[in-house]
Amino acid sequence: MKVDGAPYRSIWVEAGSRDVRIVDQTRLPHEFVVTTLANRADAEFAIREMQVRGAPLIGVTAAYGVALQMREDASDAALEQACQGLLSTRPTAVNLRWALEEMRLALASTPIAEREARALARAAALADEDVELCRAIGEHGLPLLERARARRGGEGPLNLLTHCNAGWLATVDWGTALAPIYLAHDRGLPVHVWVDETRPRNQGALTAWELGQHGVPHTIVADNAGGQLMQSGRVDLVITGSDRTTATGDVCNKIGTYLKALAARANRVPFYVALPYSTIDWGLRDGVTGIPIEQRDAVELRQMRGRTSDGDVLGVELFPGSSAVANPAFDITPAALVDGLVTERGVCAASEEGLLELYPEQRNRSSAP
16 A cells, blocks of 8 residues: 555565564554564564554564574574463454464474574565455455445445454555455445444554555544444445454454444444455354453543644543543444454354355364364
8 A cells, every 4th residue: 555655554664674564553543653673672662563464464473573583593492482472462362362363383393593584575465365365355346335335326436434444554565454445446336435433443543644655535433323323324335443352253253343343233234344365263152251352451541642732642541540441442233233244265154054155174174073
C-alpha cells in the first residue's frame, strides 16, 4: 500500500542491508515513524508493546525475530530460546506459534553456519506469502461486496462496517477484512466504511488512516454506534478480521467483535470474517473454553493518547485512579453468528465442514482424538 504516494509494507528488510524495519504503529495516526529491529529483544518488544499488531504481522515479525537471533547466535539452544521468548509475547493470536514452528522446521536441519541466511530467507518468504494470501482474500471477498450492493438496488455507495484494524497495518500488505474493500474501491465499486473507534487502543484510527491514504470514503463512529447504524438500515455488510479461528468456525477477535455480530444477526445484516489459513487453529473446537484471552495493562484503558490544539502528542488520564480496571483484549464470536469465512481459498460456512471443504488436507487431523 502507499503512504503519501510511496509504497510501503508494514515490515521489510532494507534494500542493500540486513536491517529489519517496521512501521511503529504506536505512533500512528499522528506520526509516521519507521523503526529498526536490531535484535530479537527489539522484535519481542515490538510485538508485546504493539508497535506491530494484527495476527499475520505478529507472526512475520516473530519470524524475523528468529532471524535476528541467528545473526547473533545460531546454536540449537539459542534457536529454542528465541522461539520460547517470542512465543511468550502475545498469547492469543495463533499465527505467532505457527510462524515460529515454520522457522523451527526450516532451521532444525540447517547447519549452524548457514542458519542466519536461511532464517532471513524463510522469514522473507513468509512475508511474501502473507501478501499473496491477503490479495487472494480480497479477490474472494469482492463478490460478497458486489452482491451486497446488488441487493440494495445498486444505488449509492455500499455501506460497510468493520471493527479494529484488519488492513495492511495488521498484515504485511493489503490486509484481511480491508483487502476486499480496497479492491472494490480500485475497481470502481462505490464504497463507504463505518470505522469503529475500537477502544481501548483506538485501532479504528489506524483503519481510518489507512483508508484515508488510499482515498476510500469512511466515517469514524463510537464503538456503541454500530447497533444503531444497523438498526436504521445504514449498514449493508459487516466484515472483520480474526486473531484465531477454531476448527469449528468460532472466531476470536478484538474485544467488541462479539457485540457487532449480535447486532448484525438481530438486524439481518450479513457478518463475515476474513482470515488466512495461518489463523486457523485446527487443534481447537471450542473458542470460548479453548482460546486464552489476553488481559492487557490497565493503562490502555485509563489513558488516551492524542494531539493537542498546539500540535503536541500526549496521553491523558480518563478515570479516577482509585477505580479498578479490567482490560480483556479479545472476545469470541460463536460460529453460529458468522455468515461466512473469507479465506485465500474462497468463502465457506463458519463450520467444521465448511472449513474442511476448503482445506481437505486437514480432515485426518481434524478427526483425530
